[in-house]
Amino acid sequence: MAEFPQLHDAILTGNMNNAIAATKEAVASGAEPGDLVNNYMIKAMEDIGAKFEAGQAYVPNLLMAARAMKGALDVLKPMMQGSGVTSMGKVLIATVKGDLHDIGKNLVASMLEGCGFEVINLGVDQSDQKIVDAVNQHHPDILALSALLTTTMGNMKVVIDALTAAGLRDSVKIMVGGAPISEAFAKEIGADGYSANANEAVALAKSLI
Amino acid sequence: MDSRRMTMSDLTLDISEIYRSMGYPDPDSPPEDMKSIVEGLLERFRPVCHPRFHYIESTVEGLSPKGIIMKGLSGAEKYLLFIATAGMEFQEEIDRISDEGDIVKVYAADLIGSEIAEATVRECMKAIEADYSGTGVSNSYSPGYCGWVLSDQREIFSRFGGETCGVTLNDSCLMYPIKSVSGIISVGAEVEKREYGCAICGRKDCYKNRLKRIKK
Numbered sequence: 451m452a453e454f455p456q457l458h459d460a461i462l463t464g465n466m467n468n469a470i471a472a473t474k475e476a477v478a479s480g481a482e483p484g485d486l487v488n489n490y491m492i493k494a495m496e497d498i499g500a501k502f503e504a505g506q507a508y509v510p511n512l513l514m515a516a517r518a519m520k521g522a523l524d525v526l527k528p529m530m531q532g533s534g535v536t537s538m539g540k541v542l543i544a545t546v547k548g549d550l551h552d553i554g555k556n557l558v559a560s561m562l563e564g565c566g567f568e569v570i571n572l573g574v575d576q577s578d579q580k581i582v583d584a585v586n587q588h589h590p591d592i593l594a595l596s597a598l599l600t601t602t603m604g605n606m607k608v609v610i611d612a613l614t615a616a617g618l619r620d621s622v623k624i625m626v627g628g629a630p631i632s633e634a635f636a637k638e639i640g641a642d643g644y645s646a647n648a649n650e651a652v653a654l655a656k657s658l659i
Numbered sequence: 660m661d662s663r664r665m666t667m668s669d670l671t672l673d674i675s676e677i678y679r680s681m682g683y684p685d686p687d688s689p690p691e692d693m694k695s696i697v698e699g700l701l702e703r704f705r706p707v708c709h710p711r712f713h714y715i716e717s718t719v720e721g722l723s724p725k726g727i728i729m730k731g732l733s734g735a736e737k738y739l740l741f742i743a744t745a746g747m748e749f750q751e752e753i754d755r756i757s758d759e760g761d762i763v764k765v766y767a768a769d770l771i772g773s774e775i776a777e778a779t780v781r782e783c784m785k786a787i788e789a790d791y792s793g794t795g796v797s798n799s800y801s802p803g804y805c806g807w808v809l810s811d812q813r814e815i816f817s818r819f820g821g822e823t824c825g826v827t828l829n830d831s832c833l834m835y836p837i838k839s840v841s842g843i844i845s846v847g848a849e850v851e852k853r854e855y856g857c858a859i860c861g862r863k864d865c866y867k868n869r870l871k872r873i874k875k
Contacts, residue, residue, distance in 0.1 A: 508682040510693050513763045548809060548831040553769045560762050575831050599803045 454481065454490050457522065461494035464514025466521040473522040483526040487566065491519055495564045499649040512648060513557060516564035537568040539659040542590035542622075544572035544581055546605035551598035554628060554648070558594060561648040562655060578605070578612035585618050592655055595641075597628040606631075607639040623658040627651060661786045662713040662822065667705045670778040680770045696767050700756070704768075708749045710775055711824035712783035714741035714844075721814050724807045724843060728800040734849030737791075740815050741799065742841045743783050744824050745775040750836035772838035780840050787844060795850030801842035802832075809833070815841055 454476045460468035476486055498515040501507035541562050545555050552574045559569045570588050572581065585593060593613075597603040606626050613619045625643040626636050636644035642658055645651040675686040677697060683689045689697075717740045724732065732738070753768045780799055788796050802811045812832040816823055826839045834841065 508689075510681050510689070510763060510766065513766055514692075517762055548833065550833045550837050553766055556762065557766070575829070575833060599809070600806060601803050601809050 454486065457486060458490040458494045458497075461491055461515050461518045461522065462497050464498075464511060464518050466514075466518040469518035469522040470525055473525040477525065477529065483529045486526065487523070487530075491522055492566055495519055495561070495652075499561075499652060502647075502649045509557065509648070512561060516560040519564035520560075538566040538656065539591040540568045540570070540588065541592045541594055541655060542570045542572065542581075542584055542588055543594040543596070544576040544584075545574040545596045545598075546581075546602055546609060547575055547577045548605055549597050549599055549602040550574045551596070551628075554598065555594075555596040557648040558596070558627065558645075558651045561652050562594075565652045565656075567655060578609045581609050582612050582616050582618065585613060585622055586616070590622055592623045592625060592658055594651070594655070595624065595626045597626075597631065600630045603628065603630050603635065606641065610640050625651065625654050625658065660713075660715050661783075661790060662711075662824075663782070663786065664709055664711045665779070665782065667701075667708050667710070667775070670710060670775065670782060672701075672774055672778050674774075676777070677767075677770045677774050680773070681767075693767070696764060697771065700764065700768050700771055703756075704749060704752055704771065704775070707752055708775065709746045710744060710749070710779040710782075711746055712741060712743035712779055712786070713819065713822055713824050714739050714783055714787060715819060717818050719843065722811050722843065724800060724802075724811075725805065727805045728807055728843075731800055731853045732797055732843065732845040732850075734795065734847045734851070735797070735845030736794070736847030736850075737845070739787060739844045739846065740818055740842070741780075741783050741787075741844065742816075742819065742824050742826050742839065743776060743779040744826050744834075744836055744840070745772050745779065745838035747825050747836050749775060749838060753838075776838040776840050784844075787846070791846045794846055794848055796852065797845040797850050798852055799840075799842045799844050801840060812841060815843075 454472060457469065457472040457476055460472050473486065495515060498507055498511060502512055543555055543559050545552055559571045563569045572584055595606045595609060597606060610624060623642045625645060626641045627645050631644060633644045643654045645654045678686050678689050717738055719738050749772055753772060756768045757765050803809045809832045812828055816828055826834050826836065828834060
């Protein structure tokens with residue numbers, strides 16, 4: 451079986467151009483998209499995540515790897531329809547009402563996408579009603595909520611209560627994150643999980659699926 | 660009262676703070692490609708950005724800052740309210756960068772915007788310290804932090820008589836352009852500049868403390 455370490459390395463080092471070129475070469479040599487995604491691309495994202503946890507990589511490294519992963523996935527997408535390559539799960543992500551901070555949320559979204567999740571990014575300053583409507587419409591496996599302000603983190607509970615009132619709470623796992631959020635707060639408001647950074651968010655999402 | 664429309668060259672940007680926010684321990688540690696992205700974005704913002712600030716004398720009545728903030732304002736003989744912003748021109752440029760779809764550039768541009776806004780606040784503080792020389796000037800404190808409710812933004816903005824540097828509030832009391840700061844400062848003989856923000860925050864899992872946590 452042919453091997454494509456250059457694809458893994460290009461994503462690990464965040465080199466998008468090399469990742470795209472390596473993907474095209476691999477496809478031209480007859481590689482299966484599913485094999486490339488599962489054995490090289492997701493592996494590279496896991497490896498950069500491990501380096502981040504060890505303090506050997508920084509947030510920009512995660513983003514550059516996710517960007518390279520996205521570039522490589524764009525090459526494969528036309529070949530993946532009907533190929534049996536499925537997503538890890540569907541995640542709806544939003545920053546809660548009263549909060550315009552979106553960089554952390556977008557970083558989590560990029561990492562989740564890079565690791566094989568389908569991500570619907572609702573944006574910032576999202577009311578409980580808008581989030582309930584989106585859960586109803588998209589039927590995500592996971593709802594990821596972000597807040598950066600101590601004054602807006604309480605709106606996460608407002609969203610969870612609204613989902614309960616709408617009879618949707620049991621249909622979706624809820625994970626929360628953001629600078630003022632803690633494990634204890636997540637438990638207190640009835641969320642299913644908390645992550646302190648984008649890399650942990652991927653591991654948490656996998657565990658919730 | 661003072662109001663100023665500036666250019667980027669009027670600001671003293673702390674580039675190391677941008678890299679620190681990315682998690683790098685010192686300004687020399689980012690790789691060349693990241694430095695190149697930051698420098699390229701700064702070149703892009705430099706000719707177009709017009710950061711602004713405006714401050715007025717006012718009162719704390721009708722506002723509800725709490726605990727740490729009230730302690731920081733203690734000794735006040737006068738209260739000043741301020742609005743500082745990276746400006747609409749910055750907002751328009753970062754919107755264009757977002758449309759280009761490069762998540763690394765958007766991330767770096769966002770952090771640059773935060774530093775431009777903070778540098779604008781520093782210029783505002785310099786102006787206040789010059790205007791009130793010989794007396795104590797507190798740190799600046801903003802709604803949304805340390806339990807100060809964001810809805811007080813409406814009261815703060817109402818006191819500027821429309822002179823808000825082009826900054827507006829949405830239904831959630833959030834400012835637009837996004838890279839804007841509003842808040843309160845006290846002045847008086849007994850006022851001290853107390854430590855605030857990162858200096859007094861013990862949060863171990865904050866991204867700014869990540870490296871310290873890992874080294875332990």
